[in-house]
Amino acid sequence: MSKKKRVFDIDFEEVDVTKEATVPAGTERRGPMAAAITENAEALNARQSAEAAIRQENDALAHEHVRLKKAGLxxxxxxxxxxxxDKLVRDRAPGRDPEIDELKQSIKEIGLSNPIRVEQVGDVFELIQGFRRFTAYAELFEETGDEAFARIPAGINAKGENLLRLYRRMVDENLVRRGVSFGEMAQLAINYRKQASDIEGYDHAVELLFASSGRQKRSYIKHFVRLLSATEGRIRHVDAIPRALGLQLVRRLDEDADAGSMLNRMLGAEEGRTAEQEQALLSDFAARYAAPAAKKVSLTPKARAAKTTFRLNRPGGDAKCTVADGRIELRLEQDFSGVERKKLEAAVEAFLKALD
Incomplete structure (x- = not known):
């Protein structure tokens, strides 16, 4: 039987299977599992980088928010x-401000152009600036019921701001307000002194609060502080006292040690008086209890009394002392008009005791 011929007769080159297959340089042979692990690691790195960038952006935004909040922006x-x-005791006179109606009309027509300022304390906000604006919004909401007036634009200050800075902001805002009186400014200094236990006296309070004002204006405020302190809150309409009358009243109190008690009896006898009635009462007191006329100067020359003058060097300025028969005079660059009477009496008593 003849041998059957194959249809496809292919000659294969002999290969040595004992040799390892060569891999081109720079490439690695990886299985499916290794490739998956590599891809997962690359994705994880990309995700971590994105998260780090987001955290960095959030930190920057948080720091900017804190900066703006501290600046009250x-x-x-x-x-x-x-x-x-009730955080700050206002310098407003009792009764309704007649200018509120004008402010309300402006808010209705063009809105509130200057936000109030508040400080957040827990779930509530303490009013720092803008009492008139807040009052106008409250009246508008009560009158109209419009929800647009139920919330007021407010700049939120950082917590725990210094009390002096809060009062100074209110003072400087009110100094540009038309019609603010010396009595109102004096009352504000008294209120601040009561809240700030580290303030030495009313004079110090005036110097701190009204540092932006001139020296003469601060002196007037100190005189009104003395008037309000001497009358112990009996003056009902401090905003209505003219400057000249206030200064005249203080001079009367200085000239007569009993004038203060007399004035207080007059004020206490007439309760429920109007601003006009109170001003008339004060003017009457200033006229009735004026200092007696100066005695005529004798033409007979008197023997010149011996006199001693010397100076004392002090950190706050030199003190000039003049000593004569029955008289001791002390001159300093300091206004003592706002120092409390008890403090002055104690100082003089200590001085005289040291001379005994």
Missing amino acids: ITDLVPLDAIRT
């Missing part, structure tokens, strides 16, 4: 019923 719509007005 964060503004929000704050509900009226979440605002308290």
Whole structure:
């Protein structure tokens, strides 16, 4: 039987299977599992990088928010019923401000151009600046019921701001307000002194609060502080006292040690008086209890009394002392008009005791 011929007769080159297959340089042979692990690691790195970038951006935004808040530049719509007005004692005279109606009309027509300032304390906000604006919004909401007036634009200050800075802001804002009186400014200094236990006296309070004002103006305020302190809150309309009358009253109190008690009896006898009636009462007191006329100077020359003068060097300025028969005079660059009477009496008593 003849041998059957194959249809496809292919000659294969002999290969040595004992030799390892060569892999081109720079490439690695990886299985499916290794490739998956590598891809997962690359994805994880990319995700971590993205998260780090987001965290960095969030940190930058948080720091910027804190900076703006400290500067009082964060503004929000704050509900009226979440605002308290008792943190700072206002210098407002009792009764309704007649200029509120004009402010309300302006708010209705063009809105509030200058936000109030508040400090957040827990769930409530303490009013720092803008009492008139807050009052106008509250009246508008009560009159109209419009929810647009239920919230007021407010700059939110950082917590724990220094009390002096808060009062200074209110003072400087009110100094540009038309019609603010010396009595109102004096009352504000008294209120601040009561709250700030580290303030030495009323004079010091005036110097701190009204540092932006001139020296003469601060002197007038100190005189009104003395008047309000001497009358112990019996003056009902401090905003209505003219400057000249206030200064005249202080001179009367200085000239007569009993004048203060007399004035207080007059004020206490007439309760419920109007501003006009109170001003008439004060003017009458200043006229009735004026100092007696100066005695005529004798033409007979008197023997010149011996006199001693010397100076004392002090950190706050030199003190000039003049000593004569029955008289000791002390001159300093300091206004003693605002120093409390008890403190002055104690100082003089200690001085005289040291001479005994």
